[in-house]
Amino acid sequence: MNMQQNDDEKFESFLKQFRPREPEPLQTKKHGRAIRRPFVFAAWATVAASIVAAVLTIQFRPKPTHPPDTENLTGVEQLSNQQPLTIGSANALLAQAPSVQAAVDALAFHSQTTRLSKGKHSALGVLSKENIKL
């Protein structure tokens, strides 16, 4: 029992080597000092994040590109030239074309978007010219 008591006393004196730190000086002039509530920090963080997001959006907003060779094309030609054929683009063609026939023609004969350089031939073109004997 006595040994236990001695050990406890030793441990107490060990703990007393750690001293509590001094608090901040008493804010006697600023009555009603603002409490550091987490939501205040959260609000500031939200505002800061919004500003950063706005700046980044303005900075990296994609600029509209106008390819020079498509400027003079009609709406139907532009659609048929620039976009792959999808249901969406077909709908757009139908909406913009003067007639259904014109839209179907544009879909059927829409021009090749990738132009081959001089001296190169498309595989489909070459095959279509071959005389295949069965």
Place this chain on the structure above:
Amino acid sequence: MGQGKFPSMITRNSGKLRNDEVQGWYEQHGPALLAYACSILGDRGSAEDVLQQVFLKLLKGNIEVPSAAAKPYLFRAVRNTAFNLSRQNSRNVALDACEQWFTAPPELLHWSTKLESAILSLPVEQSEVLTMRIWGEMTFDEIATVLEVSINTAASRYRYAIAKLRELMQPFEVQNEHAAK
């Protein structure tokens, strides 16, 4: 504030506490009160706010506290304010190195955070008795007054706290003994 056993020793009257008296208490008991609030809240920033609230109330309010009862009264006031605040915030706040609430001799300084963690891992009713007893240098009678429990309850909570803390701090205690040799 001013409930339970306290109405007998704390009265509200027309005479305010003198500012220098309150300032003196702040300087004398501030560190222990800060550690006590930290042991409840686990966050030094919030503990500082609690201290400021309590002492500003003393400076503004018409409260008379006899000097002999000042320490238990202050601990009680800090306790009530800290528990009110902890109802809003979580007690388990990550310890930040710059937010330490203990200092120690250089050879033990790096164990301060461990001690803080160990105290926070105790049940609050044990850690608060421990803090009041070790760093507040209060008697079990005073502690019992603050907590509104019997002296035996206060003493038994303290024994449990010491036993648990010894278990948690054993490697550091051994190291300290080696350092002392």
